Amino acid sequence: MTEPIIETANLGRDFVRTEGPLLRRRRRTVSAVQDVGFTVAPGEIVGYLGPNGAGKSTTMKMLTGILAPSRGRVRVCGLEPSRQRTRLAARIGVVFGQRTTLWWDLPLRDSLALTRHLYRVPADLHAARLAELTELLELEPFLTTPVRQLSLGQRMRGDLTAALLHAPELLVLDEPTIGLDVVSKSAIREFLLRLNTERGTTILLTTHDLGDVERLCRRVLVIDHGRTAFDGDLAGLRATAPTPRTLVVDLVQPEAPIVVPGARTVRVEGPRQWLELSTNPAAVVSEVARAHRIADLTLREPDIEEVVARLYRAGREEPTALPRP
């Protein structure tokens, strides 16, 4: 068994908040991360999911050494992140989707050259890697453009390049596709897959984008209320919290809510109706088609957010659930 690249156990981080009016301030301890434990083996791509405020970013910050954990154990590349942050920084690449690590006023090429000095990459290695990344990410057209003039998609490709020029073993991405259009998203996903298969770079990413998870992640970790709520593959996640598919029916004209066996009408909007399926869609479709005049039909898979949201609700209701009669 190979040494894990990320190892956490009983990891937690508290924040002290002061609240109330000035003279009667109260200190309250809030646990952003309560108890997170997982390991990632080299070469994996792991999606780290959870709603806003679940503790995703706090975990990411503990993994990269930005925040010191309040308790528990964390090892990344065999190092203790908050104590050996600088050494760790040389071995991992970090991309924050919401902010750039490039220098705003410098042309992209100069920004990347500066990154080379900060990471102390030898000039010939840098040149070779830059040439490779330029080709893979198609940077050529905007290498000499100041970073502030780049589009979001171009900037993200620039940021990825900056994070990879020192050939890190682990790439940590915080919402790498946020705000990008479909073409840019897919370019970045394909690139990450290639990076993983060809170079064996381990990737840990947080995302709210179902497409990212489905295309990239063979394994997902779900965090809820500061605890690991799920750790497994995407199919397993769907099985844990079965979420019905939805049939969207466009009728020729507005009608009363459709009543068919095996489905429940959950929403009506003019001629369009949403049916939550509890059986095979084919049977429901033929049933609906027999009784109504249909203009169009779409079958919607539940998206990952819904599955995750269901998982949370399940997790919360469990302790109080009544025994079945």
Next chain:
Amino acid sequence: MADTVVVPYFRLAWAWCRALAQYPVSLTLLTLAQLGTTTVELAALFFVFGHVDALAGFTLHEALLIYGLTGTAFCLADLLMGSTERLGEHVRKGGFDVMLVRPVSPLVQLATDGFSPRRLGKLVPGLVALVVALGVLEISWTPGRMAMVPVLVVSGAVICCSLWVIGACMQFFIAEARELSNAITYGGYALSEYPLAIYGRDIVRAVTFVVPLAFVSWQPALYLLGRPDPLGMWPWLRYASPVVAVLLCAVAALTWRVGLRHYRSTGS
């Protein structure tokens, strides 16, 4: 040290200079503006001496020496470390997180962030005043005194840099501490432009033992001029500037470490 601090410092500073060079007109005007503001302060000193012959027993040339020592030390510190006062802004906007995931000291990145050669403009009047004062004053030069001049200037700059860093660290604990730290940095600069004897004993005690601004220009000037302390403080204090600089530097380093440990990042 050279590899992890000095080289990255100059690389980053140089990158910022090049970025600023994209707006040459703006850079030139700002440099002139900074030169202008400090020149006005120097002019104020001459204006005061137009009305009196001496301030607390110090002649114009002696006061010029104090102004020169203060101006050189503070403006060197401002050039090298002035950007650290924007720590709070970086913390709020998340830029500090980015600095933490690079393999270079975040203090170096912070100090060079927005590094601007325009601050050289500020340095000019202080440096000119220092050189002129050293030239016209009849100092009894010994090899020791001559060697001490650069040591004193460097000590003063180190003290000011340390104060800047300590001030910046307050922003780890209090979000809007920038004004507070400016009161010490820029306020201290304004205070120590003049012979401290004009302020009275309590203030001088405070800037000797609490915020050691007296070691930037006041005590070094007494040493160079070979004058007794008009406030009657211990005579050996005038030799203490280098030691104070080393101690304060250590305090600043410690404060920075404690601040980093307390760093909480932002929400997202």
